[in-house]
Amino acid sequence: MRTAVVCACVLALGVVAVSAVALPPNQATPARTRSAGAMAAGGRSQTNSTAEAAAAAKLPIRRVILYKTGVGYFEHLGEVTGDQTVAIDFTSGQLNDVLQSLTVLDLGGGRITGVDYNSQAPFSQRLGMLRLPLTEQTDVAKFYGALRGARLEVRSGASSITGRLLSVQQDTRVVDRTAVQVNILTLVSDAGDVRSIDLTPGVTVRLADRDVNEQVGRYLSLLSSVRQQDLRRMSISTSGAGARQLFVSYISEVPVWKTTYRIVLPSKAGDEPLLQGWAIVDNTVGEDWDNVELSLVAGAPQSFIEQLSQPYYTRRPVVPLPQMAQLTPQTHESAMLGGLGAVSGTVTDPSGATITGAQVKLFDSSGNLIGSQVSDDQGRYEFDDLPSATYRLEISQPGFQRSVVSGLSVSGDNQLTQNVTLRLGAVSESVEVNAAAPAPAPAPMKLYARNQLGGVGGGTGGGLPYGVGGAPEIYRTLENVSGAAHGQELGDLFEYKLKDRVTIHKNESALVPIVQTHVKVEKVSLWNAASGSPHPLRALWMTNSSPLTLDGGSFSVIEDNAFAGEGLTDPIKPGEKRLISYAADLGVRVNSRQELDPQRVTQVRIARGLMIQTSEYRQQTTYTVRDDDTTARTVLIEHPLRSGWKLSSGTMKPAEETSSLYRFRVEVQPKADTKFNVTESEPIETNYALTNLTSDQIDLFVHQRSINPAIEAAFRKIVAQKAQIAALDAQLAAREKERQKIFSDQARIRENLKALKGTAEERALTQRYTQELSDQETRLETLRRESADLQAKRDQAQAALDDMIQNLTLNTTL
Secondary structure, three states, rough: OOOOEEEEOOOOOOOOOOOOOOOOOOHOOOOOOOOOOOOOOOOOOOHHHHHHHHOOOOEEEEEEEEEEEEEEEEEEEEEEEOOOEEEEEEEEHHHHHHHHHHEEEEEOOEEEEEEEOOOOOOOOHHHOOOOOOOOOOOOHHHHHHOOOOOOOEEEEEOOEEEEEEEEEEEEEEOOOOOEEEEEEEEEEOOOOOEEEOOOOOOEEEEEOOOOHHHHHHHHHHHHHHOOOOOOOEEEEEEEOOEEEEEEEEEEEOOOOEEEEEEEEOOOOOOOEEEEEEEEEEEEEEOOOOEEEEEEEOOOOOOOOOOOOOOOOOOOOOOOOOOOOOOOOOOOOOOEEEEOOOEEEEEEEEEOOOOOOOOOEEEOOOOOOEEEEEEOOOOOOEHEEEEEEHEEEEEEOOOOOOOEEEEEEOOOOOOOOEEEEOOOEEEOOOOEEOOOOOOOOOOOOOOOOOOOOOOOOOOOOOOOOEEEEEOOOOOHHHOOOOOEEEEEEOOOOOEEEEEEEOEOOOOOOOEEEEEEEEEOOOEEEEEEEEEHHOOOOEEEEEOOOOOOEEEEEEEHHHHEOOOOEEEEEEOOEEOOOOOEEEEEEEEEEEEEEEEEEEEEEEEEEEEEEEEEEEEEEEEEEEEEEEEEEEOEEEEEEEEEEEOOEEEOOOOOOOOEEEEEOOOEEEEEEOOEEEEEEEEEEEEEEEEEEEEHOHHHHHHHHHHHHHHOOOHHHHHHHHHHHHHHHHHHHHHHHHHHHHHHHHHHHHHHHHHHHHHHHHHOOHHHHHHHHHHHHHHHHHHHHHHHHEEEEHHHHHHHHHHHHHHHHOOOOEEEEEE
């Protein structure tokens, strides 16, 4: 079977009103001759469009998919016979989306001979074609101003004046002590007379020029057309033999479909809460959706509006920025880390002594390695952030038999302890045991049923759970209701496809159940200091245990057969755990107090002549939780997660960690209070070169308690060695200074000898100076030997200092 296709871009957005009239096949209008796939952009009159509609085949809507971005995908499917035309009516705004996404398929081997629609220039452009400078908004003064130069005939009673309009102006007249604005026309007659006439109610003005009269008529026709229905008719012409199926699809703008949920909390222990989801759908496309397949897609496919249906008079495309509504009510971040389980324990030998360095491996139920580590100096091991599953441990150590522990069942937020005792033997031998069954976990939610109504001695109605009259229990009633939609992944999106076809008349809305499932819920109280209130929020810690993606929307909580609160939630993926708050918990109060410790050194590392001091600021936040109610509470404290700060080892492990905060779980008993501390530290590193150490600096380190006695002793040795080198340097400098003094004296003596030539004292002084020079040379030789010896000692002392510094390695925690 051949399939003819006309596609004007698949995937856009839209709502469309389809209007078609069906006639018997023998009255079908032959298609006009044109090349296949041709699309005319204009030139069709309203009369022609009406005539074509009379010959159009009816093509009903059969499928509708609505998206969260405010667009809808529409499919029409119907029968055409021979050469037949299908007409679909749109508004101008809808036509742009249709042109971007229209797909037409003749499923019976026929051809699509053309798709055209009536086009028109923008109103401002059509006004510009008139020879009158008028705009859409005008008044009498502007109208006469546009007629300047035109021939007018003005009548007032029995008198008449004919001439060309020179000007129109406004003047103020006083009538009965009231200021009145009057328009004054100034005409120039053929004889050259200039006359001014007040435009009063008794004055009549006639347009004497035929061309001007026609232009005014065209202007008034354009104004009238603005009030007419904005109808853009698209005609799809087909050519073929016999009856065939014609498929048309497109997208168009539609109202955003909305999601709302009901969470029904059971009163019977052991029952899981029930989640019911509804979709609110609006049909505003101008045509009934009669027996259509309806799908609702949660997601945000990219879409935009481009003015394809409007003729362009410039080369600049019009692509407005997309607009998106933002929800401002409070929702809560999903977890990045935490909300997971852990396995930890101690490895010991048969005597009970801990084993250090034992190899511990963790595998999942499929045999995949999850993690590997060695037991620490206390024989401890720990694997954190484990999803709920069953695991297997393998522990080995030379001299001991390999131990395998199977059936480790880990659930979210639980710390499983599994101690292991290794038996003496070869590693090739193994002992396999099954993990002990974990203690029963507390029920995820404890609900308290509303007290039954009635007098002493047994109530009414045989002990009905909800008081007088025996009102039906909502939970049991809704539990038997099934959802009306199938949920499935749709690429990156999620689709709710209704099981049955639906009918929604135009300009009507429908509330359709799309989700009906049990979920895991824990009832908690959620507190964050940023809220500014001492009372936490009542919240449900819900795990989406269904295979469905829950779209974001509003939700209501029904507890004890009554309304308990409502709120908002973001989309929740299958298996995701999310907090949803719905009321204030007035029975609990929380406050916090912060203390910031001064900076102190916590660790010193020395290596390769460099000392690295790790200091830290410590901040402790003390939370006090008071339960004034008669029932126990599980309170989640949200603590800010700051970049560079880490939780100290003494702080309890958070139940969850999001991108911006920690969540700590606190259990509070009735009429009691609980305190717990969150201690954080921010490390800061400072580097010191050991070659620059001085005694004063060491004294400062000791005073600040940033080094211990062992480090101080090592530093004192370095400073002592530096002092020895400094003493040798001083001796070398003294000898060098003496040498320079001798050189200066010798230069002076030589100058004196030159000056004595030819004098009576020359002989006696020459002998004297010669002796001085001889003594100085002897001293210089001695100084050279001493300097060489001192330099050798200095080099030896420097080498010892370098070795001392390079070989000094410490890593001490203070």
